[in-house]
Amino acid sequence: MGMDRKRRRMKKPFFDHLKELNTRILFSLLLILIFGIYVYIEYHFFVEILNKPLIDAGYDQSNIFALTIYEGFQVKITNVFLISLILLLPLTLLNLGVFLKPALVDLSWLSFIFYNIFFTIFYYLGIYSALNLGSYGIEFLLSFNENEVILRSQNYYQFITRVALLFAITFQLPLVTLFLLNKRILNIQLLTENRAELFIFILIISAIVTPTGDPVSLFVFTIPLYVLMEITIFIHKKSSK
Template sequence: MVAVRRRSGGGRRTTEAPGPADLSVLDHLSELRDRIIKSAAAVTVGAVVCWFLYPWIFDVLVDPYCSLQGAAVDDCRLLQTEPLEAFSIRLKIAGYGGVALAMPVLLWQVWRFVVPGLHANEKRWAYPFVGSALVLFVLGATLAFHTLTPALEFLTEVGGEGLQQQFRPAPYFELITYMMLAFGVGFEFPIVLVFLQLAGVITASSLRSARRYAVVGIVVVVAVITPSGDPYTLGILSIPMYLFYEISILIGTLLTRRSDER
């Protein structure tokens, strides 16, 4: 589709590429379909790769449990109690791994779908926001993985010595997945706060005055989103989130000041 517009000064006509306002609802739906297909294809390719890398991924994920048992990865085992559990675990690891590998493609497709509707001053923040979101999510997930061993120590010791610890693969991998997801989402906290400040929804001064409430709110949110619920994990995630809160105030103040000067 080509939009034809008349110049105000004469009869000559110029042709321009269609903008968001020139596209119909069907055009937007068609573009959304294409973005979803490309995203699904990227996740599928990533899942196939992770399917063949399953033995290596399994050894990496089971390492915290092996450290808890004081054994090498080759010598410790998870307890399988159902015949289809092994196949289900491999499918889940391949699926989650495919999403993780395809995350840059997914963020790029979201960016390409949203960018036509943004103003020029909003577009220039897209790359920093998308890149920062990806980096922070990876950092959060990595921190969660390294936090898992002390969290497991607390969870296994809190029940006393009368319990023999041997984990089943499904609950164990669900705990790892939810922990990494919770930390990854928690590390997106500064991105949200900076965006809200740039959008004018909140201000740096209002964030400063709400520090006391922010501390309580962060602790409550972390207690809700972390599946283990142990105090070690609570502190490990709450402290970075509060630091991010202070950093977002500083970044929002600087960016807003520069925007006002322009």
């Protein structure tokens, strides 16, 4: 019965698939809009989170200023949109993933759910790491200024949101590795026998991702990512037995 339902789904006319895709996209946009309204109402709470790296670096919100009359409002609207989009990205991708799942005949629903759960965990773990490690990068960059530091609000919040998203994407590396191992594209023996090279590879990725590349930020980012890779290797070994 399950196979018959899958065949019927695959045999749906093209415009039915297109209609379903449009519905899911509209649903995702509506979800982002509704959550955006909530973010706008609770804006002070979310801005405090974005300001955390700056405060941890020894500065405060008084170091952030608006250059034009309308910049404060513009920054607020941009932040509301980016916060809503970034925080709801896993749910948006899940919504689209359910649409694409019938075409992925080699991927079981159990595996689909597994990958989505760990994608979400690693995604938010990346954002959490960015907000906690961002202070090191800010402190390093601002240490080159001899005078009192004044930051333009637009530049600061763009910097933080981009770094957070970049960290969230980079933290998917263990999950991508697990997928490649399960599909036998990567060999588990290749990873276990070349751990030093693996660590150097992650170190290079970290150097690209971290905003400053200073040794503290570099190793604070590299170590958790390498640990996640080791956990990935361990999970694959256990599941293969």
